[in-house]
Amino acid sequence: MSKKNMTVTVGLAVLMLALLASPLVAGGRAETAVDRDTLRIAIGAEPESLDPVKMTSAPAATVGEHVVERLIYMEEDGTLTPMLATSWEANADSTVWTFQIRQGVTFHDGAPLNAEAVRQNLARFVDPDVGAAYAFLLGSVQDIQATGEYTLQLRLAQPFAPILSHLSHSFIGIVSPNQIRDLPPEGTFENPIGTGPYVMDRWSRGDSIRLSVNEDYWGSTPQIPNLVFNFIPEESARIVALETGEADAIMAVPPQDVARLEADPNIDVVFQTSVRTIYVSFNNVREPFTDVRVRRALNYAVDKQAIVDSIFEGSGFVADAPIPDAVFGHTSVGPYEYDPDRARELLAEAGYPDGFSMTLHHPTGRYPLDATVAQAVQSMLADVGVDARLETREWSSYLQFTAQPPEQAEYDMFMLGWGTVTLDADYGLYALLHTRQWNPNGNNRGFYSNERVDELLDQARVETNPDQRAPMYHEAVQLIWEDAPWIFLYNAAQINAVRTNVEGLIHHPLENLSAWDAYFR
């Protein structure tokens, strides 16, 4: 081909590419005008189900809580406020809890809310034949009775202090008794009939869920008549949808795209704390991690602040305790300051002056930038002579791999996150660090064990006076910190983005985005 011919060829190629598209775009301009009757929120995943006994994910909770309500609501600061229960009290030893159910509330199908309706829902939630994944939330409940038209009684096997925060969990929703009365144990329903500010309108599978306002809502009726949740799994597509105005708000913005969105005058980026702690756990029963000096050394070796600043662009917080500070029972005991010299000293004391080699397991794509964080940890450990080989697995395999009993556990260190979604230390500490929760019984995957900590966690479970409970957790947190069963990393931030003409969205630390108070400016 001659040079001139080449130019013409390339020119023609470009022209053809343009032509290829031109007849197809003649359809007219996309609607960019604001539809003030509909608020569109793009979320990353479709809810698996909106049936409370089938719900397991944050997207399900976010959509679900607009339609279905629970007895108690947890405010952003962790305060428990009345929702479908107006008041509650416990007997002297806190084994019998009596709830007054809100009067004059009707479900979206017209059925009245009463204690019997609540009883049926809770009974279904804990029924072993139904097999709800989160039935353990009410594991302490022995018996549920409607003792009056609007009086509900829960009897516990033994006192269980966090019962109220467990009842506030978004998965324990109350649906119309008509919906569950004739359902077989394995049965499920698609469109929940609740008491919430919005009513299910249409679930277009794989695409979106459309809700419309509940005109008879018992609380204050939302201002925006329609609410649409679009499922857009791909991060960059979610951002494009916000930029074009196809979405009014999006959840889970990747940190690396924050700058791009902040540059857009029509978009606000919202940072909210989450209750998720990210940590690297040691296998505490395996050499050399049986030596507390080694565990502490590795904590000193990792520059947590650098991870937060450079990988997460400053969003998120360096962990100063095994639970985030929004959680009841938290006390600031850290962080382990970044001090590689101290790390080397401790390693030498423990008999590893030249460091050692081991494998660090981590998930990829489960938590924001998890693989990048693992690489950063690896290079910081290398700096003090510890050679960490990185190994990743797909999420479901990873969970199984890290759930082996101690004699079969084949890992030295693994990275994981935990959301203390009840905002109560019990949920975060008992499940992860109590000796009884060692694999395969629970989530103590690193086999941490400290008798005093066990004792404190047990006592705090049954002590219902918050003033007595808090110091127990404070002591436990202090002991756990000194034992250093994990490399304490950071508390993740959630990053959402909203178009500037939308006000009043609630960005909840529990990773829910709530729109009942939202309005267009």
Added chain:
Amino acid sequence: MYQYIVRRLLLTVPVVLGVSIIVFSIIRLIPGDPARAIAGVNATPQFIQQVRVRYALDQPLYIQYGRFITDFMRGELGNSIFSGRPVTTELGERFPRTLLLATISLVIATILGVSAGIVSATRRNSVFDNASMLVALVGVAAPVFWMALMLQLLFAVQLRLLPATGIGTIRHLILPSITLGTASAALMARITRSSMLDVLRQDFITTARAKGLNERLVVYKHALKNALIPVVTVLGLQFGILLGGAVLTETVFAWPGVGRLLVDAILRRDYPVVQGTVMLLALLFVLINLVVDIVYAFLDPRIHYQSGSGE
């Protein structure tokens, strides 16, 4: 012909059985557990046990397989472990969307690819030929993911002409079907061109020209009909690939088809959904191939599908 079709249809039985064994075993060979995939770090031992019992995962593999295959014969695909909904319902909602996307993509790909191929072949080494083959090369080589993002940035973000994601109107269909169809169009252009060139060199074309037939008639009647045979093969295969391979396109454009359903199901170890989806796609693939073979017979009278009667 009729006999041939029946025989081919019977042959699909061992093929589908083979696929069923493969998909059944592979999904169970991957480490991981549906209960853990569902409840994540919160999966309690009780819940894991409940899921195993309810979905018969505690049974020996041959019993599980036997149940799966007898259900399948009755048109039953079981319930999704994840959502509790019947797999047939899930597929019923998703498949029409994938079918629509794949069909439109194939139509675009065929029109563009075949016409570009013909023109390139008849004007061999012209500027148009070189340019369209360059475009075709780029089309084949460009990653679907990248194409999709570029189209979104240009037509949705910059020009604001088309919606970036979602379904609902014809305009939602445009970007995903271009993305999905590009590689096929490019492939089809290259195949049409080379096949056309092949045919145009043959004696009967020379004869036709020598007879004094007008060039248009020679190209579009005599040559094209013969040149299309390999194109039809590719077309059939491409349709199968488009149906099963739309995963990336469906993900970027949030297009809720079976591709995304399948990937999600694999990640969640949702065995019934994985099995059902793969079986559906395998059946379709087999049937499409059958249709292609039948179309051959119409395009090429030399092909006879008859057993025992030599020519």
